Each structure stands twice: as C-alpha cells, then as structure tokens.
Amino acid sequence: MDIRVRQLAKEFNTFRALHGVDVDIRSGELLALLGPSGSGKTTLLRVIAGLEEPTGGQVFFDDIDATSIPVRERGVGFVFQNYALFKHMTVARNIGFGLEARPKGERPSRAAIAARVAELLDFVQLSGLGGRYPAQLSGGQRQRVALARALAVEPKVLLLDEPFGALDAKVRKELRKWLRLIHDKTGLTTVFVTHDQDEALELADRIVVLNKGLVEQIGSADDIYDRPASPFVYDFIGDAVGLEVEVADGRATIGTQSIPLGLHVHDRGKGRLYVRPHHWQLSEADAAHLVGTVISQRRSGAERRAEVEIAAHMSFEISLEPGQEIATGCRLGLAPKRWRLFTASGRVIDPGVSRVPEDYAI
Amino acid sequence: MSATAGSPSLHRWPNPGILPGFGLSLGFTLLYLALIVLLPLAALAVKASGLGFHGFWAIAADPRVVASLKLSFGISLLAAAINAVFGLLVAWVLVRYDFPGKRIVDAIVDLPFALPTAVAGIALATLYAPKGWIGRIAEVFGLKIAYTPVGIAIALVFIGLPFVVRTVQPVLADLDQEIEEAAATLGASRFLTIRRVILPPLIPAVITGFALAFARGVGEYGSVIFIAGNMPFVSEITPLLVVIKLEGFDLAGATCIALAMLGISFVMLLAINMAQALSRRRFGHV
Numbered sequence: 001m002d003i004r005v006r007q008l009a010k011e012f013n014t015f016r017a018l019h020g021v022d023v024d025i026r027s028g029e030l031l032a033l034l035g036p037s038g039s040g041k042t043t044l045l046r047v048i049a050g051l052e053e054p055t056g057g058q059v060f061f062d063d064i065d066a067t068s069i070p071v072r073e074r075g076v077g078f079v080f081q082n083y084a085l086f087k088h089m090t091v092a093r094n095i096g097f098g099l100e101a102r103p104k105g106e107r108p109s110r111a112a113i114a115a116r117v118a119e120l121l122d123f124v125q126l127s128g129l130g131g132r133y134p135a136q137l138s139g140g141q142r143q144r145v146a147l148a149r150a151l152a153v154e155p156k157v158l159l160l161d162e163p164f165g166a167l168d169a170k171v172r173k174e175l176r177k178w179l180r181l182i183h184d185k186t187g188l189t190t191v192f193v194t195h196d197q198d199e200a201l202e203l204a205d206r207i208v209v210l211n212k213g214l215v216e217q218i219g220s221a222d223d224i225y226d227r228p229a230s231p232f233v234y235d236f237i238g239d240a241v242g243l244e245v246e247v248a249d250g251r252a253t254i255g256t257q258s259i260p261l262g263l264h265v266h267d268r269g270k271g272r273l274y275v276r277p278h279h280w281q282l283s284e285a286d287a288a289h290l291v292g293t294v295i296s297q298r299r300s301g302a303e304r305r306a307e308v309e310i311a312a313h314m315s316f317e318i319s320l321e322p323g324q325e326i327a328t329g330c331r332l333g334l335a336p337k338r339w340r341l342f343t344a345s346g347r348v349i350d351p352g353v354s355r356v357p358e359d360y361a362i
Numbered sequence: 363m364s365a366t367a368g369s370p371s372l373h374r375w376p377n378p379g380i381l382p383g384f385g386l387s388l389g390f391t392l393l394y395l396a397l398i399v400l401l402p403l404a405a406l407a408v409k410a411s412g413l414g415f416h417g418f419w420a421i422a423a424d425p426r427v428v429a430s431l432k433l434s435f436g437i438s439l440l441a442a443a444i445n446a447v448f449g450l451l452v453a454w455v456l457v458r459y460d461f462p463g464k465r466i467v468d469a470i471v472d473l474p475f476a477l478p479t480a481v482a483g484i485a486l487a488t489l490y491a492p493k494g495w496i497g498r499i500a501e502v503f504g505l506k507i508a509y510t511p512v513g514i515a516i517a518l519v520f521i522g523l524p525f526v527v528r529t530v531q532p533v534l535a536d537l538d539q540e541i542e543e544a545a546a547t548l549g550a551s552r553f554l555t556i557r558r559v560i561l562p563p564l565i566p567a568v569i570t571g572f573a574l575a576f577a578r579g580v581g582e583y584g585s586v587i588f589i590a591g592n593m594p595f596v597s598e599i600t601p602l603l604v605v606i607k608l609e610g611f612d613l614a615g616a617t618c619i620a621l622a623m624l625g626i627s628f629v630m631l632l633a634i635n636m637a638q639a640l641s642r643r644r645f646g647h648v
Contacts, residue, residue: 049547050547051543051546051547071543071546071547072546072547072549072550072551073549074547076547077547078543078544078547080540080543080544082538082540084538084540084541084543084544085541085544086541086544086545086558086559087563088562088563088644088645097545097548097550097558098548098549098550101545101548101549101550101551101554101558102549149544149548150547150548152548153548153549
C-alpha cells in the first residue's frame with residue numbers, strides 16, 4: 001500500500017511540530033524519517049499511524065483519505081521506541097493480543113491464534129520463549145516481541161518509532177540487518193524514524209530529512225550524501241565544512257584568500273561553500289589559491305584528521321590517509337575536489353552534478 | 363555460608379549482600395515491632411486469658427457482640443470495596459488529567475487523614491441527620507441514613523478514601539501511556555484496553571489500598587459513633603462495645619471482645635496479603 005501525505009500540519013499549543021509536509025511513500029518501500037530532535041519526525045509517524053490528529057492536511061492510504069480513520073481501524077503495525085509491551089502478559093499473550101482483541105465474529109479460534117503466535121515467534125527467532133514475561137527478556141528480544149505483536153494483526157503498513165534507539169551499538173547493528181530481512185520477507189510498506197544517519201543511510205530505500213517541521217530533502221542514500229539539497233542537510237549528514245564566502249567573477253573569496261570556482265559560475269554575492277573533509281586536494285603551499293596551517297591532528301578509525309586554520313579563528317577538519325603524517329605547524333595548499341555552493345539568492349551550484357534529480361524537494 | 367553464597371536459593375537464609383547493615387537493621391526491626399506492636403497485644407492476650415476459654419467464649423459468642431462484629435467487619439469490607447472502585451477513579455483523574463485546581467483537589471484527598479475523626483463524625487452526622495442538608499432530601503425518598511448502618515458505611519468510606527488513592531496514584535503514574543496506544547494500534551477497544559491492559563498492573567496496589575482502608579474501617583471509632591446511632595444489634599460497632607464494657611469497669615470483657623476482633627482482623631489481613639502476593643505474581647512482572 002502506498003501512503004501519500006499532503007500539506008500535513010500539526011501544532012501542539014504554540015509549538016508547530018509540522019508545517020505543510022508532503023511525502024509520497026511508495027508501496028513496499030523501506031523509508032526512513034531522519035532529523036534532529038524536535039524536527040517533527042516522530043510526530044509525522046504518529047500522524048500517519050493515527051495516534052496524533054493533524055491540525056491540517058491529509059493522509060491517504062492508497063486512494064482512501066485515512067485522516068479521520070481512528071487508529072484502531074487504520075490497520076497499522078506500530079513499534080514503539082520503548083517497546084510498550086504488556087508487562088503482565090507472557091510473550092505469547094502479547095503477540096496474540098491483537099487477534100484476541102478482535103470482536104467476536106472476526107476473532108480466530110484459540111487454536112488458530114496459538115498457531116499464528118507460534119509462527120510469529122519462529123519468524124522473529126524467539127521460539128520457545130512464548131511463556132516468558134517481557135521482564136525476563138533482553139532489550140533486543142523485547143524489540144522483536146514488539147515487532148511480532150505488530151505483525152500479528154497483518155497490518156497494511158509497518159511504522160517504527162526509533163526502533164533501535166534504546167539498544168546498545170552491537171545489538172543495534174544486528175537488528176538493523178534483521179529489520180531489512182523482515183521487510184524484504186513481508187514486503188510491507190515500512191516507515192521508521194531515526195536520528196541516526198548511519199542507520200537511515202544503511203537501511204532505508206529512501207530517506208526523508210526533516211528539520212523544524214519541514215522536509216529538507218527526500219532521496220536515496222546517494223542523493224542525500226552526495227547531493228545534499230540544503231545547507232542543513234550538509235551539516236546534518238556526514239562531515240562537511242560550510243565556509244562563508246563572497247562570490248564574484250567565478251571565484252569564492254574567504255577572508256583574504258580566494259578559490260577559483262570555474263567560469264560557469266556567474267553569481268555574485270554571499271554564499272556558503274560546502275566541502276567534505278576527504279574532498280580536499282592537498283598541495284605545496286607556494287602555488288596554491290588557498291593556504292592553511294595544520295594546528296592539530298588525530299587518528300580517527302580508518303583515517304587521519306587534521307585541523308587546518310585558513311585565517312584567524314577560521315579552521316576546519318580535513319581527512320588524510322592514515323600513513324600521511326603532516327607536522328603540526330606545516331603550511332598546506334588546499335583545493336576542493338568536489339564542492340557545493342549555496343548562494344544567498346537560493347541557487348545551488350555543484351560542478352559534479354549536471355542535472356537536478358527528479359526527487360529533489362527543497 | 364559465605365563459601366556457597368553464589369547460590370542463595372539453596373539457603374533458607376538468603377545472602378544479604380556485601381553491604382553491611384543487615385544484622386543491625388533486622389535486629390532493630392524485630393525489637394521495634396516487638397516493643398511497639400507485639401507487647402501491647404501480648405498484654406491484651408494475657409489479660410483475656412485470665413477468663414479461660416469458656417469465659418472468653420461466653421463473652422465473644424454473646425449475640426450482641428456477634429452482631430457488632432458482623433456489622434463492623436461487614437461494613438468495613440463494603441466501605442473498602444466502594445473506596446477501591448472510586449478511589450481508583452479519583453487516582454486516575456488526578457494522574458491522567460490536568461485541570462484548574464488540580465492541586466487543591468489533590469490536597470482535599472488527604473483531608474480525611476488530617477481531620478480529627480470526631481470532627482468528621484459530627485460533620486457527617488449534621489449533614490445526614492433527618493434535619494440535615496442531605497438527610498432532609500433522603501427522607502423525601504423514604505431513606506434514613508444517619509443512625510443506620512448506611513451512615514456507618516458513609517463514615518467509613520469517608521475516612522478510607524485516601525488509602526486507596528494514595529497507594530494507586532504512584533503506580534498509575536508509573537504506568538507507561540504507550541501501552542494504551544499500543545493496544546489501540548492493535549485494534550483493541552477502549553473498554554478492552556482498560557480491562558486487559560491498564561487494570562491488571564494496578565490490581566496489587568488496589569488490593570493494598572483496600573486492605574489499608576479495611577483495617578482502618580474496622581478500628582474506626584470517632585467518626586462512626588456520631589452518625590451510627592449506636593443501637594444494639596442494628597448500628598452498634600465493636601469498638602463502641604469495647605468502650606461500653608470499659609465504662610462499666612468490665613476490663614476482662616473489653617479485652618475479650620478486643621481479642622476476638624484482633625484475631626478476625628489478623629486472619630483477614632493475612633488473607634488479603636496473600637491475595638495481594640498472588641496478584642503480584644500474576645500481574646506484577648512490571
């Protein structure tokens with residue numbers, strides 16, 4: 001089932017959590033809602049589920065306007081960040097709850113419910129734990145029970161609110177892979193909320209980046225990482241430095257230094273030039289347009305990072321090969337191999353992109 | 363013992379852990395309970411034992427005493443049950459909703475604790491007496507409240523309310539509201555959600571509140587005697603009977619009745635506590 005969200009707005013007293021959000025969720029896709037806290041991502045998920053009533057806009061399930069359908073009848077599977085398991089019920093009763101809650105005529109027989117519960121326990125790899133109580137399970141196991149419980153009612157769409165937020169890093173990685181597997185097996189339209197960009201980039205087919213109740217960008221991991229649509233997305237996803245520059249005559253001026261952008265840049269005025277740490281070409285200081293001084297360096301996992309100062313109180317990080325050691329205090333020439341310029345007038349200039357992908361929404 | 367401390371379940375005397383203080387605190391607890399609770403009760407038992415079993419039975423099985431015991435325990439159970447239901451409701455409203463004056467309402471709940479019981483009794487008697495504000499209206503419908511068991515029930519409901527509210531309130535506040543949302547997404551009706559999801563975790567606390575309200579009701583004297591009318595066989599509570607015996611210098615008779623009351627109370631509270639422990643095992647995986 002595909003979901004269309006149209007001009008969705010939600011206000012809590014004076015706080016505007018969402019203002020006019022449009023998202024098309026394709027049938028069977030795994031979509032991530034990504035954003036910092038307060039960006040409205042959880043609110044959006046809860047409005048789709050029917051747990052929150054929007055103050056404006058509509059939610060369509062296929063061609064049906066679902067905005068006013070109560071949560072009970074909406075047929076969504078919802079997985080809560082803190083599992084929200086019924087602690088006084090066994091794992092099996094938890095999973096079977098949705099089936100037992102059906103009105104008399106539609107309720108499956110006891111045996112049918114037990115069979116479905118056993119099948120789901122097997123599906124989430126918790127066979128044999130049906131008689132336990134949630135308190136007797138680990139965090140990862142609880143999350144899987146919560147998922148099995150949501151799947152038991154055969155929902156049309158699966159919604160997960162920060163599903164791995166409360167778990168430690170290792171379990172999180174395992175469950176991530178496993179969620180992908182579940183999604184591929186069930187083929188359900190799945191939407192999950194996360195503030196963890198790695199999780200979104202690794203897991204989702206497409207990502208919706210939200211900020212202050214607005215959609216900043218919708219696209220694949222490649223789109224989001226390689227072609228950020230706004231300074232916000234650049235700042236939020238991956239590392240990048242956004243330099244305040246003055247653009248004129250095809251050059252970007254930073255303080256007393258200037259970088260040639262190419263002859264095709266005819267814009268003038270202020271702008272922000274974004275460059276990722278590994279997109280700097282290093283050279284001898286003498287012949288370079290932009291020169292900086294290495295003020296510190298450190299080893300970070302698979303790479304080496306150096307802090308380079310290009311003017312007083314203006315410094316940023318560049319990425320080096322681990323074996324490439326540069327003495328602190330050394331002067332370097334810097335040239336951006338890839339960059340993106342956001343002009344004050346709202347134009348995006350990127351030498352690496354010849355066309356603007358269709359998915360762009362700014 | 364410390365050599366096998368790794369498997370405490372094998373011992374009847376569980377390993378209290380590495381932090382010091384177990385011996386001292388347990389010793390103090392036992393001594394304190396013995397001095398404050400057991401010693402007076404033992405004195406009561408010793409005093410009553412002077413009568414011998416037949417003497418005791420003659421007094422305890424006196425129809426007037428039996429009637430008063432039935433009344434005291436029956437009405438206390440009824441009042442505690444009423445408080446269990448409505449106290450839960452009050453706790454629910456206080457925890458779940460925000461409204462102007464909520465703090466004041468919250469403070470009002472404690473008033474029956476703070477008020478001298480005689481004051482409460484006089485106030486209730488004035489209200490429910492045939493000439494009182496409510497008594498007058500009730501009389502129109504042919505109902506008599508003051509000076510009947512109904513009046514006793516009202517007094518006991520009044521003094522027992524805070525026990526249920528205050529025991530249920532914190533448990534309810536700790537209850538994760540997401541479980542209600544989870545039930546809703548699974549298609550459960552509101553009624554089913556309350557019955558199957560919200561109430562079960564609250565049951566141990568409700569039973570505790572019920573037991574406290576019940577125990578308080580059985581021992582209550584001040585607020586009841588003003589509204590009860592104190593007619594033997596109809597509205598005479600056991601504590602009053604004890605006082606009557608005392609005023610007639612029948613110390614042995616008074617202790618006898620008191621001992622009977624104590625025995626019944628103890629058995630009932632023990633039963634309630636066992637029910638509570640059972641419910642905690644059943645619902646308490648929280």
